Amino acid sequence: METQDCFRRRLATLTAHLQSSPPIQQGGPCLEMDICRAKGSSPGFKVALLGASGGIGQPLALLLKMNPLISVLHLYDVVNTPGVTADLSHTDTSAVVRGFVGKDQLEASLQGMELVIIPAGVPRKPGMTRDDLFNINAGIVRTLCEGVAKCCPNAIVHIISNPVNSTVPIAAEVFKKAGTYDPKRLMGVTTLDVVRANTFVAEVLGIDPKLVKVPVIGGHAGITILPILSQVTPSSSFTKDEVLYLTNRIQNGGTEVVEAKAGAGSATLSMAYAAAKFADATLHALKGEAGIIECAFVASQVTELPFFATRVLLGRNGVDEIFPLGPLNDFEREGLVKLKEELKASIDKGTAFTAKK
Numbered sequence: 001m002e003t004q005d006c007f008r009r010r011l012a013t014l015t016a017h018l019q020s021s022p023p024i025q026q027g028g029p030c031l032e033m034d035i036c037r038a039k040g041s042s043p044g045f046k047v048a049l050l051g052a053s054g055g056i057g058q059p060l061a062l063l064l065k066m067n068p069l070i071s072v073l074h075l076y077d078v079v080n081t082p083g084v085t086a087d088l089s090h091t092d093t094s095a096v097v098r099g100f101v102g103k104d105q106l107e108a109s110l111q112g113m114e115l116v117i118i119p120a121g122v123p124r125k126p127g128m129t130r131d132d133l134f135n136i137n138a139g140i141v142r143t144l145c146e147g148v149a150k151c152c153p154n155a156i157v158h159i160i161s162n163p164v165n166s167t168v169p170i171a172a173e174v175f176k177k178a179g180t181y182d183p184k185r186l187m188g189v190t191t192l193d194v195v196r197a198n199t200f201v202a203e204v205l206g207i208d209p210k211l212v213k214v215p216v217i218g219g220h221a222g223i224t225i226l227p228i229l230s231q232v233t234p235s236s237s238f239t240k241d242e243v244l245y246l247t248n249r250i251q252n253g254g255t256e257v258v259e260a261k262a263g264a265g266s267a268t269l270s271m272a273y274a275a276a277k278f279a280d281a282t283l284h285a286l287k288g289e290a291g292i293i294e295c296a297f298v299a300s301q302v303t304e305l306p307f308f309a310t311r312v313l314l315g316r317n318g319v320d321e322i323f324p325l326g327p328l329n330d331f332e333r334e335g336l337v338k339l340k341e342e343l344k345a346s347i348d349k350g351t352a353f354t355a356k357k
């Protein structure tokens, strides 16, 4: 009797995983859906990951599947999601995972989603800047955001696809055109810059990285990434050499990985870790937890630029408050002046791209 119950439960869970996943159903085991009891999953957030089969997408899918706040995880990509979904669905965490493959299934993957995370697109190769990715990734982000506007206009959207400095303005324009734009719900993911900054500063100070918090402002490319070392927690002072070393390493952390991978892509594991951390913070805030502060690239009025990364307070509606830059030293002020010029050009390029269509 117990064995039969156990079998039913397993079959029910498996069936819930397979719902809305036609390609997997076609090639997968023959299940009799009507005997299954589970039609969904435990209460929790519904999250879609677009670009789920990629270098970032796969480890990020795993980390999201392990998040107890998520009850439904939709994996969308133009390739390979049936395999990734089948594989991930065997992990014994409660989130139900469903796969969607190809543009015909984009809309189904987005229906009812509360958080949409987008790492779809091509990564850098050695010698490329993030801006070099613009021509391919701009179109991908535009198409995916059109889907979001149509199918889950109230979802929070996290943009990972580079160049973030341009893809976030592209997403904003798509949502404006669709009449669904809410700046509180659109965020460019710059958490990896913070994660790197925390790590490198902790190495210099010789302390546990968990204890370190470095605000990183500006954008997400080269000199537009500006770590504010004068505001590090715990309060610390650095020599001039340490400041130069840290600033340079944080700004070029992505290039360090691209070169080490020698043509096999850009940061994937650390990015998946960072994106999962940011998603977890966002979901805790959506649930109503107070005092959740992260850095993100958002529509902002802290400078004259329309988008800027700073510390933001996350809440039930996304970005509840954007914090000012705080006191900067001479080195940081100089960095701020330099970054604004480059960041403005990238933002304008993104805005102009959507206007062209």
Ligand SMILES: NC(=O)c1ccc[n+]([C@@H]2O[C@H](COP(=O)([O-])OP(=O)(O)OC[C@H]3O[C@@H](n4cnc5c(N)ncnc54)[C@H](O)[C@@H]3O)[C@@H](O)[C@H]2O)c1
Pocket (backbone or CB within 6 Å): 050, 051, 052, 053, 054, 055, 056, 057, 076, 077, 078, 079, 119, 120, 121, 122, 123, 124, 133, 137, 140, 143, 144, 159, 160, 161, 162, 163, 164, 189, 190, 191, 192, 193, 220, 265, 266, 267, 268, 271
């Ligand atoms: N924000 C950051 O800090 C950060 C850090 C690292 C990488 N990135 C960026 O993230 C993106 C993904 O990097 P990756 O290493 O995972 O690349 P990848 O090539 O390994 O994976 C990208 C995935 O996107 C999919 N894809 C392509 N077109 C698509 C479309 N129209 N719809 C859905 N999926 C599509 C591909 O099939 C692939 O599975 C790149 O743009 C990269 O530059 C951002």
